[in-house]
Amino acid sequence: MSNTPTSSHAYGIGVIAVIVGISVGVAYYQMYYLPELSAKPAVSHEILEPVDTAKIDIIIGSASADQKDNFVPKLVNIQLGVDNLVVWTNSDDTAHTVTPDHRMEDSYSGDFGSPGVIKPGETYEFLFTEAAEVEYHCTPHPWMKGKLEITKQRF
DSSP: OOOOOSSOHHHHHHHHHHHHHHHHHHHHIIIIIHHHHHOOOOOOHHHHSOSSEEEEEEOTTTTSTTOSOOEESSEEEEETTTSOEEEEEEOSSSOBOOEESSOOEETTTEEOSOSSOBOTTOEEEEEOOSOEEEEEEOSSSTTOEEEEEEEOOOO
16 A cells, blocks of 8 residues: 555645635625615615605595595606605595505515505505606405606606
C-alpha cells in the first residue's frame, strides 16, 4: 500500500469556490431580486393624497331584491389626483361586500374588494392610482351593482 493522498488541493479549492458562489447568489437574490419584486411603483404625491374623496353610500333596504337603488351613486366618475380615494359607507342594517366582477389589482394599493363583509355603520375605502373601469357587486346580494370609471386628470 502506498501513502499517497486520494484527494488533491484542487478538490478543496473547488468546494470553497462552490460555497462562495452559492453565498454570492443568495445574497444577490435577497438584496436585489426580492425587493424589486415587492417594491411599489413610484406614484405622484397628487395621486396618493387626492384633494377630495368619492363617497358611495350603501343605502337602507339594499338587501331587498325589489330595491332599485343600493350603491348610491351606482356610476362614479373618478379622476386621479382629484377624488381617487373611494369610501363606501354601509348605512343599511345588513352586512354587504364590495366585490369586483373581475379581479382587479392596483399596482400600488393591491387587490380591490372589501376583505370581508362591511357591517352596518362601517366603511371600506380604496385608493385607486391607475386609470381603469371597475364593475362591482355585493356577494350576498348579487343584484347590488356599481361601476367606477377612473380616469387621468383632465388638465
